[in-house]
Amino acid sequence: MHVQELLDAIDQIQSVDDPQKVLDLTAAALSQYGFTAFVITGLPYRGQSIEGHILLSGWPTEWYERYVFSDYVHVDPVAQRCFGTAEPFFWTEASFDRQKNRTAARVMNEAADIGMNEGFCVPMHMEDGSQGCISMGAERIEMPHEARVLLHMLGIYSFFRARLLKNPSPARRLLTPRETEILTWAAVGKTNRDISETLGITERTILDHFQNAGRKLETRTRTQAVAMALQYRLIQP
Amino acid sequence: MPDVHVVNAENAHLYTDELDQHFRRRHDVFVGRRGWSELQRPDGRDIDEFDDETATHLLIIEGGEVVAGSRLHPHTAPTLLSRKFARLANWQLPPMETSLDWTRLYVLPRGETAAARMRVSRLMYCAIMQYALEREMSAITFVGYLSLIEVFGAIGWRTTPLGMPEVIDGRATLAAGIAVDEAALFSALAAAGRHGSVLTGRCLVSGGPATRDAA
Structure with missing residues (x-):
């Protein structure tokens, strides 16, 4: 993605009023790096379901349903890492003990089974103290190093626009x-x-x-x- | 909630105590909490070469205490962005003759909830936007953490990155422009739960709102 493409995408994301369009624009930008699926979501505290927190789902329906129904968010090492960092990370950086933490391993294995072998995640820490992220999955990520910061920016814009449009309280x-x-x-x-x-x-x-x-x-x-x-x-x- | 005071070269003499507090609070926040050691001064006041007659300070004063502040400069004068952070703004710049540079934003932690802090922050955002609109500006530039994009996006502001972010002191930092228009003021007011003007000032000679002191 060139800088101008990023600026155009950012401009468009801020112009649209339909959450579906935010989803489409984000998907188009992410596909350039091999990402085939992503989710924009708030992160629930322990004991809460993720369902009411999901802002936009670009996940396969099957994965969405399994993830929500089985409460994977509370064992997913990617989601859990978001609580501890403000900087984006590759899924492989969300480390856990494969032997001891079998449930975490299962979530990552199942994600890989449906084609999300690799991923990149941008954590979001909102002013009101709540947490969220945009997490992107790929069969194989094809992303030069300098794209990391561009994706970070894009992720922030997609996230807040989705949040603004899905939460009309103001x-x-x-x-x-x-x-x-x-x-x-x-x-x-x-x-x-x-x-x-x-x-x-x-x-x-x-x-x-x-x-x-x-x-x-x-x-x-x-x-x-x-x-x-x-x-x-x-x-x- | 108090109004936000506009303090500039014309009325600074009516705010000597508050300006002194403002510079001390800035030192507490930027040197003490954020560790910007290059701003450290033995007198405990953060005053730099941009705190001159071209600067406008917006202050939120509660019971005589300055609890939040911001500094604005017209881009027709030297700014922190043009002099110190030009490398962060090498993509495209908004029209300089109708742009302001916003620096030194702080909101003091007052042992209150995140929601209470957010209300003070949002009042400051309203003040910045109203000030810019009244001066017929088209953009406000700032240098800050990437997370500010989300903070401003949440109140309905449109921002444009001005250059590639850089990791400064371990956090991604960028220069960006905020679009100034009535919709931005309106959505900020809605987010802050306010109506009407939020600006005030002691004996403003020109350009400002009616003279009124919201002590």
Whole structure:
């Protein structure tokens, strides 16, 4: 991957709003180095399932199901290493005792059986204290040394974009309480005059609120703004 | 949550105590905690050649105590990026006449939760973006750990690496540009749980928000 390709991929990843597109863009970039499968996931603490933490799965379905169902995350040496390092690593660097730690060996063997002999993992440590990673598997990695840092960067962008798109909680605070109130009245068919009388504010002010809400929701008309707010569940019908 | 004070050459005389705290906190954080020994000074204050009249400091002050700070320079003046870290920014640069360089970001650990710290950090991010927008900037550059890309991405900011990262003191460090626009301010405000202006300042003569002291 050349620098310009990386910058283009980063730019595109930050532009798309569909998690599937983040998955596709990431897969395309990773395939250049032989990676055929990857996962972008938060890492659960002991006793929790990984299922609700997975942000994007580019794993084969069979592996996804086995990994989730058998709670492999808690014995997977790659996932466990993420808790102890901020720097990316090859799966072979996630060392464990093959004799004593049979469960870890089994996870790595089974990954190899489905075509992930080798891998590279970028750990993520979020500001709120939670952990995650983007882990990539390959039959055989074909990656020059300098690509390591490019993949590190790409991994960070894919991860946070997936996290942002899959976790829309900030969007709930997108609208001000007044905008939410006005859109809610509009959603039940009230005209601007009705709303103006109900809330005791001028129609001019209401139009301003619609305009502001529309800008945030990236819509052009009042109706589109209401539809979008409903779709994002920013207002209740 | 307090507002963020804008301190520059015009009103620095109204912030002598707070600026002194700011330089001492910077020494504590960058020399003490992060081990940047080249910044060490016998008076325990981190003041370098860029702390001149071209610098703008953003300070979060709680009950008289400076708890977070940042420094900004216009790229039309010498900056840390152009003078010290030019090697990290050799791919492409944003337009210099509409860019700011952001340095010396710190948020003090106050024995609180990660969430409390994050709220203070995010307030600072809002302040940086509002300041840049009000001055009609298009980009903010910074040098920092790669993990900052995730921190800014989490609040909806678009960043562009300016050069190949380098391992400095054992951690991957890069120069990057943050796109300045209303959407970035809005998403930062949403992430910080804030509405409206977050900037304040004592007797700002020009360019700033209305004079108001949020002591």
